[in-house]
Amino acid sequence: MDTILQLLANGLMLGGLFAIVAVGLTLIFGIVKVVNFAHGEFLMVGMYLTFLVTRMLGLHPFVAVIVVVPALFLIGALTQRLIIQPLMSARDDHIQIFATVGLSTALINLALLVFGADIANTPASGLRTPIEIGPVRVLSGQIAIFVASIALVIGLQLFLQNTAMGRAIRAVAQNRSAAQLMGINVDRIYILTFGIGAACVGVAAVLIAPLYPTSPTIGTYFVLTAFVVVVLGGLGSIPGAFVGSLVIGLIDSFAGFYIGSDMREVAVFGVFLLILILRPAGLFGKQLNLSHVSP
């Protein structure tokens, strides 16, 4: 019984970790309709920034949020403005995807150039302290990630539902042309959304950096699962991404123990395929309008 509880806790913590990375990705996908392959590298950049801020200023890693989140917002907004937007009118939407793949490779190599292939260590600052809750043992840093992921999901939902800006963003997602006719500056909304999506991954970076050593390829460790989670939850659905993350985290944890760690990914992707076959739009997905223009 204790084992099952521990596996459950491990699975939930892992789910929180996937969720916090995936939220920004699904936001960008749902609104801007660009699959951002550089998402993992945004995470990597955020982790290096956290590392630099904590190392140079000797602050608690969480304080780095003041620097990292605005920085990532800027990087996201610039990516949309300088790379994606000029390609928005391209004849084929896939060109934007390749542009983000290029950005991803460029960022990895830039990091290799600047930081080298070695790992960079953000001080754990007490976040690696195991906390015992009954028979279960988790790290304080993991709990922080889990709580932050819930807060981020709820916060984004409230923002999108209740603010004028949020409504404008949703309007653009539903029908770009109609939104434009209503006087919404679509280009600006896209830049803003990309920025917010990247800022979300900035929050993730600050929370993850004290727990995982940073390296130029660290983003690739998280991003594949983030894509799975986003598709599983329903492309563009933020609560979907959260639930999808928990599902994947739990499968990973239980399969890793009961089936064996080499079969973990088989279990994860098996369930993923099964859900897609049964519910092609994902758990929370609606029929999505993937076109940039009105249907």
Place this chain on the structure above:
Amino acid sequence: MKLSLLLKTTVAAVLLTATAAHADVKFGALYPFSGQLALLGDESARGLEIAVDEVNAAGGVQGEKVVLVRGDAVDNNQAIGEARRLISREKVAAIFGSYSSARSIAASQVAELSGIPYFEMGAVADEVTGRGLKFLYRTNPTAEDMGKLIVEMIVNKVAPGIGKKPEDLKIGIIHEDSSYGTSVAGHQKKYAAEAGLNVVSTQGYPASTVDMSSLVLDLKQRGVDVVLQTSYQNDSVLFLQQANEAGFKPAAIIGGGGGYSMQPTADAVGHKVIDGVLDADFTQFLVNTKYTPGLETFVEAYKKKYGEAPRSGHSLNNYVGAKILLDAINKGKGFTPDALVAAVNTIDIGEGVTAAGYGLKFGKNNQNERAKMMGMQWQDGKLVTVYPEAAAVAPMRLAK
């Protein structure tokens, strides 16, 4: 008529020897100098460069100055391209390399087809020599040597140290699931079975994993005494941290090179947590220098040339390989592929006389049958050699 012919040949011969005496002899240095593997690729190449400096200072090989031509094997395709360039444009007599097994396997194929000797001094994969190439020679120990040494160390030192019979130990093997981890784990299993050890679990995982808690829980519940992990850096850090946090304290953890030999790993995990963790790898620097004569001279030469201490043992092992090969070539006749092959085939050097400790004699498939790894242990934040006895600088610390 006859006289003119004689004259011509004499002139030609004189010209030939004249050019030969003035010309340098070119060798290729094929390593990943840029990209992901650049750090240790460059470190490996430095060993070769120091060997060449020493040889040139002592009059070169067969009276000629050795010149290294660099080739950058940034990925497998470029390794092939650069090998071609070195052979056909630069006309190198042989290629030295290459740190990465994948690059070595790709590039040595080209050298084999051109009939140019390829001297591998750092790649550990079995397939490098396993393909039975005629012109490929390897001086360094392999994945198999690693598996062998680890099992030997468990039987001879670890089991007595923790006060159990070897066959009573429960051994868990975990490895990253690319060819590196899988092949080392395969050898560990094979030699463990031969030694009558009890392997209770063998599990692979992708090196890019972000969670090993289930694996740790599994090992903990099986009551594993000795964990063998073959891994890169991130997964080494992850396992050691998660094992510690889950309260899993096996009597011994033995790493297989990779992440386990690197100082940043120890710094990331924490010197307290990694204390006592064992590791099998190439010869490192904290070793009994009576067993590795010439090591201190090498370190001095390194510091003088590069202005820093060696960043890993890769330079040392490349230095030793290159030095022995060049010495043998010096005693040979000419630089044709056949002459080089004949020269290196005569090498017969015993244990304890090189700066890396191990000897050199090419055996089956031109693999150095005397190459050996060493056992190291993290003690107070430093990786010190503890096995074999002759090379040890500190006793192995084990808790009963």
